[in-house]
Amino acid sequence: MIPRILLVDDEPAFRTLCAQWLEAEGYEVKDCADLNGLRDQLQQFDADLVLLDLSLPPHFDPHHTLAALPQFIDRPVIILTGHGERELALEALRQGAWDFLAKPIDPDMLAVVVRRALTKHQLVRELNSLKQRRQPPLASLIGASPSMENIRALVQRIAPTDVRVLVTGPSGTGKEVISRAIHDLSQRARGPFISVHCGAIPAELLESELFGHTRGAFTGADKARDGLLKLADGGTLFLDEIGDMPLAMQVKLLRVLQEGSYYPVGGRSLETIDVRVISATNADLPEKVKRGEFREDLYYRIKGVTIETRPLDERPEDIPLLVSHFLELQARGQPPLRPDTEAFNWFIHRRWPGNVRELKSALDSVAAIARGGVIRLEDIALLYPDAKPGPAQAAAGDSLEAQVRALEIALITEALARHDNNRTHAAQALGLSRQGLLKKIERYGL
Numbered sequence: 302m303i304p305r306i307l308l309v310d311d312e313p314a315f316r317t318l319c320a321q322w323l324e325a326e327g328y329e330v331k332d333c334a335d336l337n338g339l340r341d342q343l344q345q346f347d348a349d350l351v352l353l354d355l356s357l358p359p360h361f362d363p364h365h366t367l368a369a370l371p372q373f374i375d376r377p378v379i380i381l382t383g384h385g386e387r388e389l390a391l392e393a394l395r396q397g398a399w400d401f402l403a404k405p406i407d408p409d410m411l412a413v414v415v416r417r418a419l420t421k422h423q424l425v426r427e428l429n430s431l432k433q434r435r436q437p438p439l440a441s442l443i444g445a446s447p448s449m450e451n452i453r454a455l456v457q458r459i460a461p462t463d464v465r466v467l468v469t470g471p472s473g474t475g476k477e478v479i480s481r482a483i484h485d486l487s488q489r490a491r492g493p494f495i496s497v498h499c500g501a502i503p504a505e506l507l508e509s510e511l512f513g514h515t516r517g518a519f520t521g522a523d524k525a526r527d528g529l530l531k532l533a534d535g536g537t538l539f540l541d542e543i544g545d546m547p548l549a550m551q552v553k554l555l556r557v558l559q560e561g562s563y564y565p566v567g568g569r570s571l572e573t574i575d576v577r578v579i580s581a582t583n584a585d586l587p588e589k590v591k592r593g594e595f596r597e598d599l600y601y602r603i604k605g606v607t608i609e610t611r612p613l614d615e616r617p618e619d620i621p622l623l624v625s626h627f628l629e630l631q632a633r634g635q636p637p638l639r640p641d642t643e644a645f646n647w648f649i650h651r652r653w654p655g656n657v658r659e660l661k662s663a664l665d666s667v668a669a670i671a672r673g674g675v676i677r678l679e680d681i682a683l684l685y686p687d688a689k690p691g692p693a694q695a696a697a698g699d700s701l702e703a704q705v706r707a708l709e710i711a712l713i714t715e716a717l718a719r720h721d722n723n724r725t726h727a728a729q730a731l732g733l734s735r736q737g738l739l740k741k742i743e744r745y746g747l
């Protein structure tokens with residue numbers, strides 16, 4: 302794969318020149334002039350590295366850019382500074398930037414710094430993916446709530462079969478993670494897992510994306526291309542947001558599911574494939590069927606076994622486990638950051654309308670600005686000005702039982718983290734016998 306670089310600078314002439322240097326080094330380069338451009342570009346262009354000038358429109362205030370930096374550091378960010386901006390460059394490094402280069406940029410230096418960052422980043426990625434692969438698949442589904450326990454039990458039962466699965470539930474509640482766990486536990490685990498975001502691909506492209514096309518099938522089709530169905534052959538096809546699939550496409554998909562075969566766009570020879578289909582949606586499909594927006598026959602074809610995820614607010618006991626899990630993932634083998642009691646409480650009691658995705662992204666941002674290995678409420682308040690100390694209100698509507706579970710899990714997880722997982726010390730701190738603590742750890746699957 303050609304490494305992709307995104308260049309953010311307000312001067313068009315500099316962008317053109319710098320892009321030429323990088324392209325000559327064999328990189329794919331896109332550029333934009335400001336932070337909004339960067340956010341937009343990252344939606345479609347999954348850059349491996351970002352080169353970021355600190356003085357950007359509309360504010361031309363380096364501190365403004367620095368404040369936004371933590372949003373982008375899941376890939377190496379190299380800061381481009383002006384002359385005499387040493388302090389800012391150092392601050393950027395503290396905020397998680399990979400390195401900095403002072404303008405005027407020397408093309409040889411640029412090439413070396415970029416290559417070094419990309420190589421290291423690639424190694425970290427490979428290491429993480431190896432670590433994740435070694436984890437048993439169900440261990441990736443975090444949660445001790447009755448709802449998550451049911452889901453895990455169901456996943457384990459249905460994974461080895463080839464039954465079709467429909468995962469429903471609000472956005473960000475883990476529908477894709479669940480689908481992936483089913484694949485990883487199935488006989489197809491060594492085969493591909495291909496994810497198709499039905500809502501994100503324009504209707505007119507979806508058919509050729511899924512079915513592929515022959516050479517000359519339409520203007521611009523200068524080469525034949527396999528579709529995602531073909532790529533998923535022998536594995537699992539994950540149809541995300543299937544509720545958004547255009548009706549015309551639904552008919553075509555139905556045929557594939559009925560017959561296991563299809564014609565590529567412009568092609569005359571029938572392709573046969575062997576895939577397991579898992580679909581996901583946050584829409585109410587029966588309601589869509591009633592309104593005539595989703596085909597009833599397709600609904601029954603994809604339904605198979607239905608797994609329903611619950612909003613995170615209905616399962617607060619999962620939050621402490623998710624917080625610890627995400628902090629551990631972030632730490633990449635180093636000692637994870639530890640939220641202090643107030644910070645921990647804030648995560649547990651805040652409402653998370655964007656569900657687990659929102660919780661994860663809040664943790665990522667907060668972790669990026671925490672110092673000294675500890676996340677404190679004052680760090681959180683820099684990003685969430687409404688973060689206040691003191692025990693937050695329990696969520697209205699949570700049953701007493703759920704609240705007690707959530708509190709117990711939070712206290713136990715926190716005590717374990719505080720005592721480096723030493724259960725004897727954690728039990729002492731909690732005023733429990735070691736045996737009592739072990740029982741609770743087992744009950745909650747901690």
Ligand SMILES: Nc1ncnc2c1ncn2[C@@H]1O[C@H](COP(=O)(O)OP(=O)(O)OP(=O)(O)O)[C@@H](O)[C@H]1O
Binds near residue numbers: 582
């Ligand atoms: N139970 C869980 N255990 C571990 N990680 C989880 C869990 N649930 C969600 N996540 C994480 O939360 C984020 C969102 O999850 P995912 O993409 O699976 O949600 P989704 O329901 O498919 O969302 P959407 O409907 O918007 O596509 C991912 O980073 C995922 O890894």
